[in-house]
Amino acid sequence: MEITQVDPLQYHLLFERFLNPERVSMPDFDIDFCIEGRQRVKEYVVEKYGADHVSEIITFDLMKARGAVRDTGRAMGISYGLCDKIAKSIDSRSTISEAMQRSDGADLRKLYETDATAKKLLDMAMRLEGMPRHASTHAAGVLISAVPITDLVPLQRNEESVVTQYPMGVLETMGLLKFDFLGLRNLTIIRNCVQAIQQYEPAFQIDAIPLDDPAVYAMMAKGDTTGVFQFESAGMRRVLTRLQPQNLEDLTAVLSLYRPGPRASIDKYLENRRHPEQIQYAHPLLEPILKPTYGCMIYQEQVMEICRTLCGYSYGRADIVRRAMAKKKQDVMERERQVFIYGSDGADGSSPCCGAAANGVSPEVANAIFDEISGFAAYAFNKSHAVAYALLAYQTAYLKCHYFADDMAALLTSVMGEPGKIMEYLSACQASGVPVLPPHVNDSTAAFVREGNAIRFGLLAVKNLGKGLIAGIVQEREEHG
16 A cells, blocks of 8 residues: 555564554554655645644643743842852753752752752742743644544644644543654655666666665674664664674664663573574463564564463454553553453453463463563564664665765755764765865755765855855856856
8 A cells, every 4th residue: 555665564563553443542643754845744734634624733841940940030039140050050851859869969958958048949949840931833743633623622823833722642632633744854865865866877766675685784784874874873883783684674673672671682682693592482372472583572562462372362452451551550550460361251341352371371470471561561662663764774774885975965965054964974985985075166066966986065064155145156157057
């Protein structure tokens, strides 16, 4: 159907994790678009469904600790010097109470205990901390309704757009359909690079490239991933050099493992990958589910498969359990533990299931497995997302490996407002022996472009050279040949 370029059967992706008859709440739709195409999509849904059926979503910026101190002090007429002193003594990631309890917060505690004005300021600031400071528009959220939105939700004008007066969380509890239309720079890079390649290789299509190119995986295995989507960080490069990826499944696993929580399993995953004969499974029924990831639980879909295989859950019920675990709903999880082990007749309205005991799993082993997946589910990544991002990462790596100059020109164009990134990519060009030619009034365009085996510097990256002046240069060239 070409809803996605990823084959869900090949990678065993479960549609039920997204939508199923037993799911009560609507799913999240997070959709990545080329940065320059994102606004067109928003205009399309307005045209398609009607302006009265589409709205952007309000979001409230909350008072952080430092801001609460400064705003409170200004409103209370307290001297700027004292407010500034207190605000600077609070770590930007801490609350006021956390800052006072920390070992390095002795000066703040002393000030609070000995200075009546400081105590009054901090007491009031702690009451205001976390409250909405001002409203703005959600960066990506779009509400689409089957009926006019004003029948359901009050609206207001925020800056240049119409937004709901309810924030995202409230809209979700009302069962309304929210989409996140996200602009992804790398999709723009791929598009620009492909268009450049097609000027001399018209038949080239990014969706037709082979996904098993040894040269691409060899480049990534060396940690040569400057400009490769999701794999540029030093930590990711270290994991790649240890893993030595050979296929898209390997890239998918790395993207899922390199996250808070699963990151602790990286060493175990790599060890089991090197010595698969040492892998031990708590029960033989787990082997088909965990074998592709060398005995490690990595994906949300694996949690669902364990519930289904061991206990006879429907995919819909398995997803309900997975979400309860992810949100750490202890009451739901404790009820579900008994169902997981001994089964359910479905009298509570959910689908019936036989339970692990009926499949020959002892209660002790079933309890241990339930504990493991409960602890894991809060951090698990969904494989559907990971495979899609692994495919994008591979595409950017393929372009870098086989069309380096075109790829680097597209990369440099995408970061023209970031001098640090420009220097990083210029260094990568230099290391690869691809010269970057200086700006030229006759040969340069606004963007970086490949010129022979070199890259011509883009005029927009020249400091203080604005779009208007560049447009004038281009017009002059056209008029005078």
